[in-house]
Amino acid sequence: MSRKTKESLSYNLGGLLKVALGILLIFPIIYGAGLSFMDAAEITTPPPKVLPRSFGYLENYITIFTKTKMLRFLLNSLLVSVLGTMGRLITAVTASFAFCFYEFKGKNFLFYLILGSMMIPGDAIILTNYLTVSRLGIMNTFLGLVIIYLVHANYIFMMRQSMLSLPKSLHEAALMDGCSSLRFLVSIVIPLSKPIITTISLSSFVGLWNIYLWPLLITNAEEMRTVQVGITMLNTAEQQSYGPIMAASCVALFPAIVIFLISQRYIVRGMTAGAVKG
């Protein structure tokens, strides 16, 4: 065997081994998906199996869509993710616009005030927010569900980093031509910021799709539950409901995985933006 074929053999072998390791790492996902296609007897008869006899057994999926409010939960999650993401984009775009195209008193202070909010862990102040929202009388509403998610300091930071690369003279020129700042923002700055808007939208959507604690606190009406809260409450209904619970988990997981797969590049870019020093 020549040296070259030996090298390529070890290269391919190494690659295949790493892929195998990767499959091992996502084993819980495969396992959950497998269970969702098994009937109760198949799940409970030892020894435990990973893959179902056939993927044709859809009873679990039919159960969750006909006997629970799964469809409603999915719709709620979709709405929360979309509304929250839109809010985050608006606050990020407007705040960054002020930081990038204006000089004003207290600019640095306000910037650090916004960044400083990242030091306060959200789960630790959720109690007080719960009291605030219940006093505002918006429990069990979409507004209540999204209101604490309409701004995200990290997204403001990312948006500002990206907007800083736009020439300031653009703004002055536009003002000279009698274009208002708002119009300049909407028709020039936003189109030029499309890449970062995409990054933020995708990672925010997956993040909001997966939130658990806040919707758990803020909704007690079943029809307002999000899909993440919904799947953790299914088991109270029936004893032998492992299959339907796994089916529901897969349904909740599916959109997040699909978006993650098609946008891995963007999400990764967003998550590591500005933070990777080394």
Place this chain on the structure above:
Amino acid sequence: MKKLTKKIEPYLFLLPALILLGLFVYYPFGKTVIGSFFLIDRYGKFSSFAGLKNYIRLFSDEGFYRALFNTLKHLVMMVPSTIGLSLLLALISDKKSRFSRIYETLFCLSMAVSTAVAGKIFQMLFNPSLGIINSVFGLNISWLTDKTYALPALTVILIWTELGFSYIYLTAAIRNLPADVLESADVEGAGRLQKTWKIILPLISPSLFYLFCTLSVSSMIMVRLVLILTQGGPAGSTETLIYRMYNMAYNNSNYSSAYALGVVVFVMVLGLMILNFRMEKRSVFYE
């Protein structure tokens, strides 16, 4: 008139972000801190000044120390294993190749899995009679209902969900290293292990410290999986600080103690960040 609008315009653009942050981050933060010095009735209204009484009661409560111990135990298990495993995966990931796209995606896919879904799937994996873990390893452990194993089991689930992000982060840090430094190491004939230990690790130490910090903070405020899977049990073995805080507020309407506990958590999170920042300054290599 035009001058005036130009002057207040930036503030108008900042207003939405500032109002929301004020109302849902800084106001609750301030209220928690101030509330920790007051007696609060069961509707959440401040009644009278209490000085340090809430803190004294908190610190003389055995349950607090148990929750603190559980939280720190989780942190000590969680942070090194997550960083170690993700570093290992990042180091074996080469530059772009035919396979790398596939295994990179597989390595970080757990990132898309929510705590609720991961909790539900692992609940099955850990199931004593139906689960695959006991059956594969020939064990007979009631993972989530045994005092000894419940907390480590929760930690394992969280390591799995956090691994993806740490991996991606470290891979990006390694790929961003200046190529000439790595090449000069190759020229000098440094072995792979030596190159990793002496060159790559010191160079990516800022990223390692960043992960150390974010993972420590998220471990410190760990609560979701406890709510989903164990509700603090069995026998309080999975009761974390924030879970205890929730329990005080929701189930017992004891806001005074809950706020004091919240402040203790804030202080610890802040302490971690300052410590991390100082360590970073002292021992981290910058170009």
